[in-house]
Amino acid sequence: VQRLVESGGGSVQAGGSLRLSCASSLHTFSSYTMGWFRQAPGKEREFVAAISWKDGTTYYTDSVKGRFAISRDDAKDTVYLEMNSLKPEDTAVYYCTAGLYSYSEQPHQYNYWGPGTQVTVSS
Numbered sequence: 001v002q003r004l005v006e007s008g009g010g011s012v013q014a015g016g017s018l019r020l021s022c023a024s025s026l027h028t029f030s031s032y033t034m035g036w037f038r039q040a041p042g043k044e045r046e047f048v049a050a051i052s053w054k055d056g057t058t059y060y061t062d063s064v065k066g067r068f069a070i071s072r073d074d075a076k077d078t079v080y081l082e083m084n085s086l087k088p089e090d091t092a093v094y095y096c097t098a099g100l101y102s103y104s105e106q107p108h109q110y111n112y113w114g115p116g117t118q119v120t121v122s123s
Contacts, residue, residue: 001025002115004096009117012086016121020081022096022114033099034072034079035110038092038119045095047105049081054102061105063089086121094119 008020026032035050049070050059058070069082079096094117099110 003112004098004114006094006096006114006117009094009119011120011122014087014121014123016086017082017084018086018119020083020094020096020117020119022079022081024077024079024098026077026098026112029077029098030074031100032111033101033103034070035097035099035104036070036079036081037095037097037107038090039095039116040092043092045107047107048094050103050105051079052102057103059103059105083119086119088121088123090119091121092119093117 003025004022006022031053033053036048037045038048039045047061051070051072067085072079096114097110098112101109
């Protein structure tokens with residue numbers, strides 16, 4: 001059973017925007033820290049952003065600070081990633097993830113993963 005499903009990926013030109021959504025069927029969505037990771041071809045999966053279940057604090061990797069924004073709607077069991085000023089180096093498969101830690105940048109500390117959605121940014 002797929003507990004997390006991403007949507008909203010696509011192809012955009014540099015400078016453009018996309019909004020990723022992740023719908024959850026987890027029983028207690030509000031109890032999970034939600035995160036976004038990405039993986040480019042030939043590279044390891046890397047942390048992008050997270051939003052804590054505990055107090056809604058948000059965390060970002062340095063390369064996306066000021067351009068990306070993570071948010072959650074616990075009433076809809078959905079987490080979002082607003083991506084602005086996109087760059088070609090943002091091209092990757094983006095994965096939604098859920099974990100029980102209040103915050104982590106380590107993939108192995110997340111319990112559930114979506115299948116991913118492709119984001120392609122052309123120059």
